[in-house]
Amino acid sequence: MKIAICTGSKCTFYGSSHIIESLEDLQESMQTMEGIRDDFVLEIELLPCEGHCKGDEKVAPLVYVDGEAVPMATGPMIMERVLNEAMRID
Amino acid sequence: MRDSYIDIITIRRKVFAKIAQLAYEDVDLLLLNREIYDLLPGEQATYRESIFRERAVIGERLRMALGLNARTAAETGAVTEGIDIVDIDRLVYNRPLVEVIKIACEACPEKHMIVTDNCRKCLAHPCVNVCPKSAVSIGKHAAIIDQEKCIKCGKCVEACPYHSIVTTGRPCSEACGVNAIHSDYLNRAEIDDDKCVACGACITACPFGSIADKSQLYQLIRSIKRGEPVYAIVAPSFVSQFGPLAKPAQVFEAIRQLGFTDVIEVGMGADLTTLNEAVEFLHHVPGQKPFMGTSCCYSWKLMVQKNFTAQNDHISESSTPMIYSAQQLKARTPGAKVVFIGPCISKKLEALQDSVKDSVDFVITFEELMGMFVAREVEPSAMQPQRDPAEASATGRSYAYAGGVAAAVTSRIKELDPEREVRFESVEGLHDCVKLMRLAKAGQKNGMLLEGMACTGGCIGGPGTLVPLARAKKNIQAFAKESPFASPADNTHLAAADKPVL
Incomplete structure (x- = not known):
């Protein structure tokens, strides 16, 4: 699973730093957490500003979950997406 | 943060x-x-x-x-x-x-102990048995604490097997x-x-x-807009504060984009603080001062000034990195307005002192600077700077985290007097600063160099920061290694006349 986080000025200012910390912390917790699929890999990518937030107050912080844009993202929102995927039973 | x-x-x-x-x-x-x-x-x-x-x-x-x-x-x-x-x-x-x-x-209520729903009104009721004031009794549904009698010793909190008694209070x-x-x-x-x-x-x-x-x-932005030559002096803890992809040189360039004439590292002033404190220590400890406290953290200095009047003279008389940097800049560039940008709010007070107010015109935090970047839509990580910051030595850059100041000063003392063994202690967080000064006052820290940092982690833990401590420290250590000067004595940006000698 790939989470890409915008780290431009506005996203950083309004929470992307907290999202990065939350995910790195979760990544560590998942190593000992029960029910995580053996083949699950979390990739965290940091993106430069691509300008999507300019002139729009309802974008930052912007995160992409496997390519899907999640505007006004929060740590809990993204962590839940990650865990749902990591614990998915096929 | x-x-x-x-x-x-x-x-x-x-x-x-x-x-x-x-x-x-x-x-x-x-x-x-x-x-x-x-x-x-x-x-x-x-x-x-x-x-x-x-x-x-x-x-x-x-x-x-x-x-x-x-x-x-x-x-x-x-x-x-x-x-x-x-x-x-x-x-x-x-x-x-x-x-x-x-x-x-x-x-919020002031500090007190309360019994939560976890209480099972157990037979053993150790909460009652350990209370030295008979403040705990067993009520109809749960243990009850008589707040009038309670002296907040916390014995019942420790004793409860269900963790049902908790301490609560005012975070501030x-x-x-x-x-x-x-x-x-x-x-x-x-x-x-x-x-x-x-x-x-x-x-x-x-x-x-x-x-x-x-x-x-x-008021700062108004001053920039009026076209005044406004210079930014940036505290050593700036590294990695403005987005994980923004390099130090890019941050400096982004600050220029905001209308600042130029930017210099406060680490340069930190080098002067190191050079002066090392000489001061060798001259005065243990003769005139039984121990010496570092001078860079203004909250630590104010705490000593207000609570340890008799020991106030034992704090270094050297100026702070902010003041030295501002003075250097103003001496070279007449008419310059100087803005200190840092993690710190007590610097706002320091800059108001009679002896400082002519050197430092404004003080803002990293968080406030980021507000300027956002307002102007400036992206530090997209900048293409011409040059890297190169005004501070490796140890000057390390002032940003707890322990860095004492390390800088002691290593300079070693350069000056290789025979001298210097013992030092570094504390972070104002509570521990107070404890350290109590011990120093009691004579238990004689002969030592004492570094006090009001914020946990040192400056990187300041109220005006944007990134967590661990990330900031790692990046600052990497940036310190890139400095062209290993020792503050090698710093070619400082005039030889400004560097104190033994």
Whole structure:
């Protein structure tokens, strides 16, 4: 699973730093957490500003979950997406 | 900065970005009321019980960010009341620096122990048996603590096998290392300005965002817009604060983009502090001073000044990195306006001292600077700088984290006098600073160099920072390694005449 986080000025200012910390912390917790699929890999990518937030107050912080844009993202929102995927039973 | 307080942090930051935008765009401050609706639109409350109160609180935040005092409900009139006195292009300061926004304070109870629903009213009831004041009894449904009798020793908290007794209290006063917060007549927090050392720990700790400091952001931007030659001097802890992809050189270039004439590292001034403190230590310890405290943290210095009067002379007389940097800059560039940009709010007070106010014109935090980047849509990581910052030695850059100052000074002492064994101790957090000074006062730290940092982690833990400690420290250590100068003595930006000798 790939989470890409915008780290431009506005996203950083309004929470992307907290999202990065939350995910790195979760990544560590998942190593000992029960029910995580053996083949699950979390990739965290940091993106430069691509300008999507300019002139729009309802974008930052912007995160992409496997390519899907999640505007006004929060740590809990993204962590839940990650865990749902990591614990998915096929 | 406490990352998990993201909602409160975001409100504060929106206010900084808004104030920066108003200043850059020459918006008439008399229209400030409109901006409140822009920040908090609609009819529904997001944070508190009512949108009316939310807007009133953010109005006071905007006023404090403009440099005005926070008002109580008894005084709250139009948000623009008295605003003309801050609508200028030079520093304004209304005492005190750190204030409780009374209309935002939720009057948290002072420290006490409470019995939670976990209590099973057990037969053993160790809570009763360990209480030295007979304050705990077993009631109909659970243990009961008589708050009149309780001396808050915490024995019952430790003894309960169900963890059912907890200590609760006020995050602001628990964070305060100098006991400066008490209650007003409505049990809200009140800061005693005579005791406060402006470390800002209470601002970071309050979960309701009810404490704030005043900003100089608006007046600074007005000064830049007037076309004055405004120079930024940037504290060593700046590395990695402005987005994980922004390199130090890019941050400096981004600051220039905001209209600053140029940018220099305060690490350069830190080098002068190191050189001076090393000579001072060799000259005065243990002869004139039984021990020597470092000089760079202004809250630590104020704490000693206010609480350890007899030991005040044992703090280094050397100037702080901010002051040395500003003086160097002003000596070379007559007419320059100097802005200190750092993680710290007590520097705002330091800059007001009679001996300093001619050297430093404004002080803002990293958070306030980021508000300027956001208002101007400046992206540090997209900058293409011509040169790397190269004004500070490796040890000057390491002033940013706890232990870095003592390490810099002791290694300089070793250079000057390889025979001399220097013992040192570094403490972080104001509570531990006070403890250290108590021991020093009792004569237990004689012969030592004492580094006091009011913020946990040192400057990288300051109230005006944007990234967590561990990340900041790692990046600063890497940046320190890139310095062209291993020792402050090698720093070619400092005139030989300015470097003290034994």
